[in-house]
Structures are given as C-alpha cells and as structure tokens.
Amino acid sequence: MKLKVATAASLLALSSTPAFAHTASVAEHSSLLSGLVHPLVGVDHLLAMLAVGFWAAMQKNKLRLQIPMVFMLVLIAGFMLGQTAFNLPIVEAGIATSVLMLGLLIATAARLPTAVALGLSGGFALFHGYAHGAEAATSSMTLFAAGFLGSSLMLHLCGGMAANTVKTQLPALAKLAGLAIAAAGATLLAA
Numbered sequence: 001m002k003l004k005v006a007t008a009a010s011l012l013a014l015s016s017t018p019a020f021a022h023t024a025s026v027a028e029h030s031s032l033l034s035g036l037v038h039p040l041v042g043v044d045h046l047l048a049m050l051a052v053g054f055w056a057a058m059q060k061n062k063l064r065l066q067i068p069m070v071f072m073l074v075l076i077a078g079f080m081l082g083q084t085a086f087n088l089p090i091v092e093a094g095i096a097t098s099v100l101m102l103g104l105l106i107a108t109a110a111r112l113p114t115a116v117a118l119g120l121s122g123g124f125a126l127f128h129g130y131a132h133g134a135e136a137a138t139s140s141m142t143l144f145a146a147g148f149l150g151s152s153l154m155l156h157l158c159g160g161m162a163a164n165t166v167k168t169q170l171p172a173l174a175k176l177a178g179l180a181i182a183a184a185g186a187t188l189l190a191a
Contacts, residue, residue, distance in 0.1 A: 031140035035147020044095050049152050051102035051181050053159025067121045068156045074125035082133020094127035100185025107178025
C-alpha cells in the first residue's frame, strides 16, 4: 500500500506543470522542466536510473548508499564533460552496456568488492552524464542539471523501494526484473 501511495505521489509531482506566477522566465521554467523530464523519456536512462537504485538496495552496509552517491557525483562530472568540446567515444554503446550490465548485476544478485562496485557505478554514470550534457540545448544549464539530477535521484529511490519490496516478498521477481533490464540493454546495444 505504501509503495502505491509513494508511486502515485511521485507520478503526480512529476506530471504537474509550473505555474509561471513567479519572477523566473519561461525559459528558466522550461529548462528545469526539461531537466526533470529528460531521464524519464528515454528508456535507456529510465531503466539505468531505476536499476542503479535496485542494485544498490540489494547490497549490504555502506554500498547501499555509496553506489548511488558515486553514480550521482560522476553523473555531474559527466554532464560537465558533455558541455565541453571533448568527444567521448561510444557514448550510446556505453549507455546500452550499462543497462545490460546493471540488469545482469540485479539478476545474479551480484555483491562485488567495494572498489569494483563503485568503479562500475561511476563508469556507468560517466556515459549517462556525458549524454545529458551533450544533448542539453537550453539557456539555463544549471536549472537543467538540477532537474535531471533530481529526477535521477528520484528514480534511484524508486528502484531501491522496488528492490526492498521485491526481495522480501517475491525474491524470484528480482531475478526476472534483472533479466528484463538486461534484455532491454542487449536490445539497445544491438540497435
């Protein structure tokens, strides 16, 4: 029941439109809104953000928080890198591979050494952040970044909540969810 209420509240919050009754310009509102929506409209980003939270929630101790924290920090760095003239090769393949690997990590309930888990989390985030930065065409990059970081964090939390529910009530569903995410990643990689 709590999951249904939290999901409904999250969807309602994300679907509302800005009031434009304040001093910020329409461009600033659209920048923030564009950032909020960006991770939600691409299946690759959506699955990866949910999967990061799901996989992190399957870990023990500090890794439960460290995996998404490292992801968010490197997501910011990747975004900033995407704003430069630097050309990061194979971005789309890196994003698709991250979805595939996150799905496999969930399906196998992988518990890796801390350095490996955090390295993977950061590596995945670099490609996603770079893509956000390179694709962003808005007047206010700060507001766009705040929006996509907020959405990414909310998706991590939703993925973590789903994992916590599934692993206690329907543990076999976690494996199926991981396999479905991995299959989506393989499809993205083949496209």
